[in-house]
Amino acid sequence: MKKTTIFILKAVGYFLLALLSYVVIALILSKITIDGEAETQDDVTVYILTNGVHTDIVVPSITTQIDWTLLIKPQHTKEATAQYPFLAMGWGDKGFYLDTPTWGDLKFSTAFNAATGLSTSAIHTNYYKRLEENENCIKINISAEQYDRLINYMLNSFELNEDGTLQHIVTDSNYTTTDAFYEAKGSYSIFKTCNSWANRGLKEAGQKAALWTATDTGIFEKYQTP
Numbered sequence: 001m002k003k004t005t006i007f008i009l010k011a012v013g014y015f016l017l018a019l020l021s022y023v024v025i026a027l028i029l030s031k032i033t034i035d036g037e038a039e040t041q042d043d044v045t046v047y048i049l050t051n052g053v054h055t056d057i058v059v060p061s062i063t064t065q066i067d068w069t070l071l072i073k074p075q076h077t078k079e080a081t082a083q084y085p086f087l088a089m090g091w092g093d094k095g096f097y098l099d100t101p102t103w104g105d106l107k108f109s110t111a112f113n114a115a116t117g118l119s120t121s122a123i124h125t126n127y128y129k130r131l132e133e134n135e136n137c138i139k140i141n142i143s144a145e146q147y148d149r150l151i152n153y154m155l156n157s158f159e160l161n162e163d164g165t166l167q168h169i170v171t172d173s174n175y176t177t178t179d180a181f182y183e184a185k186g187s188y189s190i191f192k193t194c195n196s197w198a199n200r201g202l203k204e205a206g207q208k209a210a211l212w213t214a215t216d217t218g219i220f221e222k223y224q225t226p
Contacts, residue, residue: 029211030210030213030214030218032210033208033209034203035208036207036209037146040142040143040145040206041144042141042142042143043142044063044141045060045139045140045142046059046060046205047086047138047139048219048220048223049131050136050216051136052136053215054090054216055090055194055195055219056088056089056124057089057150058128058131058137059086059089060085061086062082062085069082071165071166072087072089072180076180077174077179078178084127084178085128085129086127088127088128089124089154090123090197091186091194091198092121092124092193092194093121093122093188094119094183094184094188095119098173098181099173119187120183120184121188122183122184123182124175124180124181125179125181125182126179128178135220138220140223142206142207143206146207149205150204153201157186159182159183159185166182166183167182168181169181169183193214193215195214196214198216199213199219202219208222209222210222
């Protein structure tokens with residue numbers, strides 16, 4: 001009995017030490033800034049958008065470089081049309097997206113699978129008629145070449161059917177009347193989060209970003225006005 005108690009206490013201690021180490025390292029890495037590329041053209045306007053926890057990258061629905069409405073079809077939503085000018089995309093854990101509408105619905109199995117990388121991922125998309133710039137919605141102007149890199153990064157995050165189309169997830173777990181879900185590559189974990197995905201997208205596009213971040217704060221603090 002005594003040995004069992006000692007083993008449990010040690011296990012709890014190691015777990016708490018690992019958790020504390022993760023938090024400290026994550027905080028340090030999120031504070032390290034990767035500077036954006038200098039002297040580029042302002043050809044395309046994109047946005048970063050947060051709900052206070054999760055970061056989306058928002059792109060124009062249609063440009064000469066890509067027509068997203070042909071891939072992320074408005075008819076997959078309840079009421080969006082190709083006339084909606086903005087499209088938000090965010091990568092994340094499929095279980096969280098589809099099975100956890102509120103924190104009160106969170107199951108231990110969902111959290112455990114997400115934390116350990118045992119579950120699959122999805123991309124949540126949402127069309128917008130308008131966006132309002134504020135502390136949770138930051139406008140970023142990038143060059144056409146940078147946007148090409150961002151396009152490739154985002155496209156490579158989707159799972160594709162054999163014919164090259166995106167794998168639409170038919171579900172009743174939609175958040176709005178203008179959103180849809182698609183199968184994505186990779187697994188969510190404490191090392192690859194929805195925010196680290198968005199952060200890497202910014203780096204791919206040559207924009208300011210954290211060295212690595214698990215949270216939206218690590219991204220948005222880079223764009224706060226001094």
